[in-house]
Amino acid sequence: MNNEQTTPQVKRETKNTIRVEFDRTPLLERLKAKFATTFFLQKVVFYIFRLVLLLGISYVILYPFFAKIAGSFMGMEDFIDVTVLLIPKHWTLDTYKAIFVENEYMTAFANTLLLSLSTAIAQTIVCALVGYGLAKFKFKGNAATMFAVIISMIVPHGTIQLSMYMQFRYFDILEIFNILNDAGITAKPYIANLTNSYWPLIILSITGLAFKNGLYIFMMRQFYRGVPDELEESAYIDGSGTFRTFWQIIVPLSVPMMVTIFLFAFCWQWTDNFYTEVFFTNNKTILMPDIVDIPESLVTTYQGQNLFYSAIYNTCGIMIIAPLVILYLFCQNFLVQGIERSGITG
Amino acid sequence: MTNAKAVKAPVRRKKVSLDSKKARAGWFFCLPFILGFLLVYLPIIIDSITYSFSHIVQERNQTYHLEFVGLANYQEALFTNPDFVKTLTKGITSLVVDIPAIVIFSLFVAILLNQKMFGRAAFRAIFFIPVILSTGLIAEIDASNAMLDYMSDPEASIDTGVQESTTSQIVSAIEIEALFANMKIGEGLTETVVKIVNNIFNIVNRSGVQMLIFLAALQSISPAIYESCKMDGATGWETFWKITFPMISPMILVNAIYTIIDSFTSESNQVMNLIARTSSEGKDGNVVSSAMAWMYFLIVLLIIGIFALLAKAFVFYQRRD
Numbered sequence: 001m002n003n004e005q006t007t008p009q010v011k012r013e014t015k016n017t018i019r020v021e022f023d024r025t026p027l028l029e030r031l032k033a034k035f036a037t038t039f040f041l042q043k044v045v046f047y048i049f050r051l052v053l054l055l056g057i058s059y060v061i062l063y064p065f066f067a068k069i070a071g072s073f074m075g076m077e078d079f080i081d082v083t084v085l086l087i088p089k090h091w092t093l094d095t096y097k098a099i100f101v102e103n104e105y106m107t108a109f110a111n112t113l114l115l116s117l118s119t120a121i122a123q124t125i126v127c128a129l130v131g132y133g134l135a136k137f138k139f140k141g142n143a144a145t146m147f148a149v150i151i152s153m154i155v156p157h158g159t160i161q162l163s164m165y166m167q168f169r170y171f172d173i174l175e176i177f178n179i180l181n182d183a184g185i186t187a188k189p190y191i192a193n194l195t196n197s198y199w200p201l202i203i204l205s206i207t208g209l210a211f212k213n214g215l216y217i218f219m220m221r222q223f224y225r226g227v228p229d230e231l232e233e234s235a236y237i238d239g240s241g242t243f244r245t246f247w248q249i250i251v252p253l254s255v256p257m258m259v260t261i262f263l264f265a266f267c268w269q270w271t272d273n274f275y276t277e278v279f280f281t282n283n284k285t286i287l288m289p290d291i292v293d294i295p296e297s298l299v300t301t302y303q304g305q306n307l308f309y310s311a312i313y314n315t316c317g318i319m320i321i322a323p324l325v326i327l328y329l330f331c332q333n334f335l336v337q338g339i340e341r342s343g344i345t346g
Numbered sequence: 347m348t349n350a351k352a353v354k355a356p357v358r359r360k361k362v363s364l365d366s367k368k369a370r371a372g373w374f375f376c377l378p379f380i381l382g383f384l385l386v387y388l389p390i391i392i393d394s395i396t397y398s399f400s401h402i403v404q405e406r407n408q409t410y411h412l413e414f415v416g417l418a419n420y421q422e423a424l425f426t427n428p429d430f431v432k433t434l435t436k437g438i439t440s441l442v443v444d445i446p447a448i449v450i451f452s453l454f455v456a457i458l459l460n461q462k463m464f465g466r467a468a469f470r471a472i473f474f475i476p477v478i479l480s481t482g483l484i485a486e487i488d489a490s491n492a493m494l495d496y497m498s499d500p501e502a503s504i505d506t507g508v509q510e511s512t513t514s515q516i517v518s519a520i521e522i523e524a525l526f527a528n529m530k531i532g533e534g535l536t537e538t539v540v541k542i543v544n545n546i547f548n549i550v551n552r553s554g555v556q557m558l559i560f561l562a563a564l565q566s567i568s569p570a571i572y573e574s575c576k577m578d579g580a581t582g583w584e585t586f587w588k589i590t591f592p593m594i595s596p597m598i599l600v601n602a603i604y605t606i607i608d609s610f611t612s613e614s615n616q617v618m619n620l621i622a623r624t625s626s627e628g629k630d631g632n633v634v635s636s637a638m639a640w641m642y643f644l645i646v647l648l649i650i651g652i653f654a655l656l657a658k659a660f661v662f663y664q665r666r667d
Binding site: 047050051053054057058060061062064126129130132133134136137138139140141142145148149152153154155156157158159160161162163164166167173203204206207208209215217242243246263264267268271272273274288289292313314316317320321324325328332333335 | 365367368369370371372373374375376378379380381382383385386387389390391393394397455458461463467469470471472473474475476477478479481482483484486487488546547550551555558603604607610618621622635636639640642643647650
């Protein structure tokens with residue numbers, strides 16, 4: 001506008017500071033130029049649209065959890081009262097207490113923690129090792145091994161359920177026990193029955209064959225393929241061996257990815273009901289699936305029974321996932337980081 | 347000390363090239379999986395296939411032997427079992443509807459979550475909750491929940507344990523039906539859309555890993571490409587179809603296949619439920635479930651194959667290295 005008057009005017013000058021005033025466009029005009037454009041309008045509309053959409057989907061995800069939590073505090077009477085929705089009238093902790101005491105929540109918690117921790121740690125380590133081997137080393141069986149990983153990923157576990165049970169019910173690698181039995185070394189025919197113990201799941205974990213381990217190996221492989229070879233080469237030149245390089249250079253790099261896989265493995269084992277049902281056929285070892293049951297003190301025959309029982313099952317669900325929520329809050333940052341750095345497109 | 351060195355010296359003379367040294371290390375890293383696959387997994391698969399062709403006869407001393415019966419199990423599954431063919435057709439139809447819905451939804455959400463905005467971290471945390479929490483047991487509880495709701499109200503699908511909350515769901519479905527009826531769109535499409543809308547909770551729950559994969563793919567696209575595209579004056583729409591879509595098209599294929607595989611294990615999969623029921627209800631020696639499972643697997647493998655072939659024409663691979 002006033003192009004000729006662009007020279008700054010000195011207003012006040014002290015020893016250390018100088019205050020200069022430029023000729024500026026008035027505030028109103030500046031605001032107009034910034035906000036009263038179609039470009040800005042478009043941006044705002046898009047922003048609101050996006051926000052509403054994301055909030056809506058978040059609501060779809062979170063609403064069941066809220067409803068379940070609300071239902072878990074409701075007394076029996078609330079389920080025939082039509083005026084009750086989401087906010088309980090008869091607050092009660094009986095459902096939680098009954099599940100805690102009668103369904104032996106703490107035993108299930110301890111057992112499942114032991115099982116999930118051991119399998120998750122084993123799976124994380126093994127999948128990292130195998131992924132590294134597949135990503136960074138050229139050896140003859142590389143492609144074949146990758147093919148095997150894909151096979152183990154796409155054969156659904158429901159298909160091999162029965163033979164998996166049989167394999168561990170009559171556990172006999174390379175027929176060793178069979179040969180021993182035939183040779184008469186064992187007193188009576190020895191049958192290694194591994195069901196109803198943690199062994200089947202641990203064996204599957206340390207061989208990278210447990211639930212979704214193919215996916216973990218694939219993720220690790222893609223991650224390690226993105227790690228520049230120069231890192232290892234410089235380590236080799238400095239005289240470090242393969243395993244030391246892996247341990248001291250590669251593992252620290254892949255912590256976010258490994259935490260991601262640990263989180264997946266732990267949570268999926270924690271809520272798993274497939275393997276636990278296949279391998280734990282007698283109910284001596286109480287695991288998480290065993291607590292999903294109606295406690296005896298809450299058995300009822302009144303008309304709201306269906307809804308009430310459903311609410312009890314949901315309370316069981318809440319109690320099962322409560323520890324996972326805490327774990328997730330700590331690890332979710334790693335989850336996003338790990339995935340972002342994986343460069344799965346490789 | 348000196349002795350040990352003297353013994354070691356001849357071994358060192360045998361020269362091992364760096365390549366074969368590295369190959370050996372590679373074998374070593376993969377050893378746990380290879381051993382497990384050969385000794386545990388392969389026998390399981392072979393057994394499973396053998397079972398589907400035989401009857402199991404339990405013996406008194408806790409062992410068993412197999413009796414080869416040819417295709418009897420397959421015949422029983424296909425022609426005697428009242429539910430199998432029906433459930434199989436239904437399951438495959440729903441699979442075909444679900445795959446595009448899940449892939450498109452997860453791509454859409456991944457693109458949204460990839461943009462810089464207020465509260466992105468919080469939204470990401472919320473969107474990945476189902477991956478961690480709505481699996482296995484919880485999914486089983488939800489599945490039977492839906493059944494209870496279904497008994498009290500046939501249109502209900504979202505589980506809450508609270509009867510009234512399902513009302514909003516029904517309303518939305520009817521509204522969409524009315525909307526489409528007014529627009530004179532074919533009934534088949536209307537039904538599909540209503541099915542998807544009613545199924546939105548299920549779809550959101552099942553698209554977590556796909557979202558993660560898409561997000562990783564989006565992150566790996568170089569920002570420089572977008573920048574130059576912008577400089578040339580491309581709109582967001584053009585950028586999406588010319589840059590984003592081709593760049594992540596391999597991941598669309600991967601996600602479609604992952605979705606198919608994942609639906610095998612989901613609790614809402616009726617075919618797998620039927621197979622599990624058959625295997626638990628069946629009397630001793632009845633291995634029809636194995637035959638069913640392999641037939642289902644083969645059919646789905648066929649779907650994956652068709653998908654992969656179709657996708658081959660459209661997928662764009664960036665040449666690297």
